[in-house]
Structures are given as C-alpha cells and as structure tokens.
Amino acid sequence: MIQRLAIVGLGLLGGSVAKAARARALAKEIVAVGRRREVLAPALDSGAVDHATTDLAEGLRAADFILLATPVATMEALLPTVWKFAEADAIVTDVGSTKGHLVRAMERLAREKPLAFVGGHPMAGSEQSGFGAAREDLFQGMTVILTPTEATQEWITKRVTDFWERLGGRVATMPPDAHDRVVAAVSHLPHLVACALVATVAGLDGSPLAYAARGFKDTTRIAASDARLWREIFLSNREALSETLGAFRRALDEMERLFASARADLLEAELDRIRRIRADLQ
Amino acid sequence: MIQRLAIVGLGLLGGSVAKAARARALAKEIVAVGRRREVLAPALDSGAVDHATTDLAEGLRAADFILLATPVATMEALLPTVWKFAEADAIVTDVGSTKGHLVRAMERLAREKPLAFVGGHPMAGSEQSGFGAAREDLFQGMTVILTPTEATQEWITKRVTDFWERLGGRVATMPPDAHDRVVAAVSHLPHLVACALVATVAGLDGSPLAYAARGFKDTTRIAASDARLWREIFLSNREALSETLGAFRRALDEMERLFASARADLLEAELDRIRRIRADLQ
Numbered sequence: 001m002i003q004r005l006a007i008v009g010l011g012l013l014g015g016s017v018a019k020a021a022r023a024r025a026l027a028k029e030i031v032a033v034g035r036r037r038e039v040l041a042p043a044l045d046s047g048a049v050d051h052a053t054t055d056l057a058e059g060l061r062a063a064d065f066i067l068l069a070t071p072v073a074t075m076e077a078l079l080p081t082v083w084k085f086a087e088a089d090a091i092v093t094d095v096g097s098t099k100g101h102l103v104r105a106m107e108r109l110a111r112e113k114p115l116a117f118v119g120g121h122p123m124a125g126s127e128q129s130g131f132g133a134a135r136e137d138l139f140q141g142m143t144v145i146l147t148p149t150e151a152t153q154e155w156i157t158k159r160v161t162d163f164w165e166r167l168g169g170r171v172a173t174m175p176p177d178a179h180d181r182v183v184a185a186v187s188h189l190p191h192l193v194a195c196a197l198v199a200t201v202a203g204l205d206g207s208p209l210a211y212a213a214r215g216f217k218d219t220t221r222i223a224a225s226d227a228r229l230w231r232e233i234f235l236s237n238r239e240a241l242s243e244t245l246g247a248f249r250r251a252l253d254e255m256e257r258l259f260a261s262a263r264a265d266l267l268e269a270e271l272d273r274i275r276r277i278r279a280d281l282q
Numbered sequence: 283m284i285q286r287l288a289i290v291g292l293g294l295l296g297g298s299v300a301k302a303a304r305a306r307a308l309a310k311e312i313v314a315v316g317r318r319r320e321v322l323a324p325a326l327d328s329g330a331v332d333h334a335t336t337d338l339a340e341g342l343r344a345a346d347f348i349l350l351a352t353p354v355a356t357m358e359a360l361l362p363t364v365w366k367f368a369e370a371d372a373i374v375t376d377v378g379s380t381k382g383h384l385v386r387a388m389e390r391l392a393r394e395k396p397l398a399f400v401g402g403h404p405m406a407g408s409e410q411s412g413f414g415a416a417r418e419d420l421f422q423g424m425t426v427i428l429t430p431t432e433a434t435q436e437w438i439t440k441r442v443t444d445f446w447e448r449l450g451g452r453v454a455t456m457p458p459d460a461h462d463r464v465v466a467a468v469s470h471l472p473h474l475v476a477c478a479l480v481a482t483v484a485g486l487d488g489s490p491l492a493y494a495a496r497g498f499k500d501t502t503r504i505a506a507s508d509a510r511l512w513r514e515i516f517l518s519n520r521e522a523l524s525e526t527l528g529a530f531r532r533a534l535d536e537m538e539r540l541f542a543s544a545r546a547d548l549l550e551a552e553l554d555r556i557r558r559i560r561a562d563l564q
Contacts, residue, residue: 123493182488186497187498191497195556196530196537197472199533200526200530202559208463211425211454213425215503218504219475219503222501225557231550234541238544247485248479251482256527259517264517271509271512277480278506
C-alpha cells in the first residue's frame with residue numbers, strides 16, 4: 001500500500017487517478033499539487049484528495065509514490081524541482097503523452113540523485129479536460145504504456161505496473177522512442193488529420209459544414225480537444241509525427257491514384273482490405 | 283397519400299424508408315424491388331413491405347411514387363429501365379449519394395419521356411448496411427438534400443420535400459453540382475481520410491494498431507463501411523473529391539509548417555480556432 005500518493009497536476013488524468021486510487025483504497029493519503037487553488041478546491045471538497053497545495057516542495061514531502069500529471073511541457077520544466085524535493089526512496093512516474101524527451105531528462109537528473117522512476121502513459125485521453133471530467137473508472141480496460149530503459153530496475157516497473165493494474169489499466173512496456181512512434185501513429189496523426197479536416201471544410205465555399213453528419217462529426221470529434229494540451233503534444237513529438245505524416249501522405253496519394261484512375265476493382269479491393277482491418281479493431 | 287410506393291433496392295436506406303413509411307402510414311401499398319429473394323424475404327416477413335419482386339417492370343407497375351435506393355452505379359444502369367416501365371404520372375426520386383451524373387442522366391431520359399423527378403440524398407449514412415440495419419427512425423432529424431434544376435417544376439420538389447419531412451427529415455435544396463461539392467467535403471473526404479489513416483497505421487512497423495484507443499477508433503469508424511458502396515461513391519464523385527483533397531493537403535501542409543517550425547503561439551491559436559469550429563458543430 002502507498003503511504004502518501006502525491007499527484008502533481010489535477011486535470012482529467014491526475015484527477016481520475018485521485019478518484020480511482022481513493023475508490024480502491026490504494027493509498028493511505030492522497031496529496032494534490034496544482035497551480036491554482038480554485039482547481040484544487042473541488043478535489044478536496046469531493047474527498048478525492050486529503051491535502052491540496054500549490055507548493056510543489058510541500059506536496060512532495062513524505063510522498064512515497066509521485067505521479068506527474070501536468071501537460072508534457074510543464075512536466076519537463078518541473079522535473080528539476082521534483083528531483084530536488086522528492087524523498088530519496090520515492091517512486092516517480094508520470095502520464096506524459098510523449099516519452100523520449102521526458103525520460104531522457106529524468107535520466108540526466110537521476111545521474112545526480114538516483115530516484116526510482118519509470119515513464120508512463122495511460123492511453124485514456126478524451127476531448128474533455130480538467131478535474132470536472134475526471135472519472136474513477138477512466139482507466140478501466142485502458143492500455144497504459146510504461147517505458148523502462150536499460151537503466152530501469154525491474155522492481156520499479158513492477159511496482160508501477162501494479163499501480164496501474166489496480167486502477168483497472170492493462171499495462172504494456174516498450175522503449176520510450178518506440179512509444180513515441182506508436183502514439184504518433186494511433187493518436188497524434190489522427191488528431192492532426194481531424195484538425196486539418198475541420199480547417200479544410202470550414203474554409204470551403206458554400207458553407208458545407210452546415211451539412212456535416214455523423215461521419216464527419218465522428219471523424220473530427222477529437223479536433224474539439226484542448227488547444228494548449230495538443231500544442232504541447234505536437235511540439236514534443238514532432239519528429240515521429242512528421243515521419244508518420246509522410247506515410248499518411250503516401251497513403252492519401254495511393255487512395256487518390258486508385259479512384260482517379262477509375263480502377264474500380266483495385267479500389268474496391270483496397271477499401272475492403274481497409275474495412276477488414278478496421279472492423280477487427282472493435 | 284401515396285397509393286403505391288415502389289422502393290428499388292432494400293438496403294439500409296431503402297429498408298429504412300419502407301419501415302418509416304409503414305410506421306407513418308405514408309402509402310397504401312409498399313412494393314420492394316430487389317435483386318435477390320433472400321434479401322426481400324425478411325422485409326416481407328416483417329410487414330415493412332406488402333409485395334416484393336426481383337422484376338423491376340413488375341415492381342414499378344401502378345406505382346405513383348418511385349424511390350431508387352440502390353448504390354449509385356447500379357442506379358445509373360437501372361435508369362433506362364425505370365424510365366421505360368414507370369407510369370407516366372409517377373414521381374421519381376432517389377437516395378444516391380452523388381447527384382451530378384445521375385441528375386444529368388435523368389434529364390436526358392426525361393427529354394424522351396417527361397417523368398416528374400427530382401434527385402435526393404438523405405444524409406443518414408452509417409458504417410452498417412443492408413436491410414438488417416434499417417430503422418424506421420433513421421431519418422429523424424437528418425438532413426435530406428434535394429437537387430432540383432432549372433427544369434424541375436416546383437410542385438415536384440414540394441411533393442418530395444413533403445415525403446421526407448413526413449419521415450422525419452429536414453430538407454434543404456441546392457443544385458446537383460453544389461451538392462456534390464458539399465458531400466465531397468463533409469462525407470467523401472472524411473471517408474477517404476479515415477481509410478488512409480487505417481492503411482497508414484496498419485502499414486507501420488511495431489504493430490501500433492494494437493494500441494489504438496478511442497480517438498483512433500472514432501476517427502476511423504467510417505473506414506469499416508461497405509467497400510462496394512464506397513467504391514461507387516468515390517468513382518461517381520471523383521472530380522469534386524480530388525478538388526477537396528487538394529484543399530485538405532494544403533491544410534495538412536499548413537499544420538505541419540506550424541508544428542515543425544515550433545511556433546507554439548501560432549500553433550495554439552490555430553488549434554484553438556479549429557477547436558471552436560468543431561465544438562460549435564455539436
């Protein structure tokens with residue numbers, strides 16, 4: 001059992017961890033660290049956390065398990081302070097949606113002060129954000145990727161795996177850069193594409209957006225997500241994203257070649273191949 | 283009241299019209315025309331239609347309202363036969379998802395035999411298909427676009443508008459080519475993009491598809507649609523689709539320029555502009 005769980009950042013993910021950990025009695029005490037008191041107040045009021053503070057040093061005191069749950073760019077900026085004030089025997093992990101830069105920054109800090117840490121990413125995003133959208137069942141059945149490196153001791157990965165599994169998650173592990181390529185493909189590229197679709201259709205003559213039906217709405221739902229959060233995700237993973245975008249452009253060219261050449265048989269075969277792949281994802 | 287409603291093609295749309303028209307007592311008799319008896323049998327058994335036949339000439343006999351609800355390419359091939367056997371006072375309309383080619387073909391036929399017709403498109407698609415997926419409430423609140431031309435007499439548009447409104451639809455009218463540009467933007471482009479996303483991610487190393495979460499699934503849901511149907515849609519609207527795809531490529535380039543140049547402020551402003559447009563679509 002965790003004696004004192006410190007959650008830094010109480011948005012959708014941090015808030016959901018607080019609620020889930022409380023509901024499952026995963027920690028004796030839960031402390032939330034946030035930038036603004038008005039964000040922390042509802043968490044205190046709801047009983048999801050026992051203490052709340054805007055002072056990072058205070059929040060980390062005596063914590064044996066530290067979860068960093070701010071947006072990615074903020075997280076990188078906070079790391080030196082986290083490393084300075086974390087107890088020497090604390091386990092540190094995070095929910096950042098890109099891992100390469102972040103884990104490398106943690107490794108640099110660990111050379112000075114060897115804390116037990118492993119990068120993590122619960123793939124339970126939503127177009128919603130903030131503590132108001134947090135749910136104790138957010139991680140139920142969701143994949144959580146942990147990103148140990150050669151330097152990560154096995155017991156650390158095991159402890160953090162156990163943490164997420166007890167919150168309902170299904171844990172997979174892979175190296176940080178492999179994680180970043182995976183999320184570039186299944187998360188960041190679809191997001192970019194959804195945004196480009198909205199931008200395209202909104203810019204056309206004849207107000208076609210007024211005729212958007214379910215297909216368009218589903219395909220672009222994630223474009224309604226928080227702009228600040230996604231700015232940081234795109235910027236923190238731009239190399240993997242550019243590479244994946246290149247592959248996507250080639251796929252678009254291939255689709256266009258098939259319909260423009262009016263090769264009905266080849267076009268149908270390709271659409272059917274895609275249909276089967278997508279249907280298997282249910 | 284319609285005396286005899288003939289529905290040619292009993293898939294998702296034709297089947298849903300049958301069920302909705304029956305539920306709302308819109309026609310005294312409903313006749314279904316299909317290619318295969320095993321598709322027609324469940325419609326007869328369910329009471330949604332009174333007669334079913336694989337013989338188009340027989341199905342159109344004495345019908346005063348004819349709805350063509352086959353896939354687009356089949357429809358164009360059927361038109362000469364429809365024109366030959368339709369009663370002289372019948373109203374003809376359709377549910378084809380592209381309109382330019384089809385309406386021009388109808389206009390050519392009408393020069394020989396002046397039937398009352400207007401093109402139509404209920405924007406109530408689904409990744410499901412077939413009579414089994416048909417629902418009497420499919421058109422509730424859905425937009426139906428009618429595409430009268432300068433040659434269309436007003437009473438015809440009014441009669442067909444009335445038909446769809448009684449099935450729950452909200453009718454808009456525009457010229458056939460304007461319709462095709464609208465659906466290229468809000469329907470065919472998202473479909474092509476969803477397919478290209480699946481093809482891209484399925485083709486990458488490291489099996490990223492295994493990590494697809496809700497965002498990817500929503501964005502690509504329509505890629506699980508019937509391949510034959512979409513082959514025909516893409517082919518029948520390839521000019522408007524190519525044009526829209528060009529605009530989409532420019533939007534992708536612009537998004538990439540914003541994240542690759544790491545201009546965080548401009549990127550966030552653009553993501554937020556897009557977020558607001560999308561959020562307004564709810």
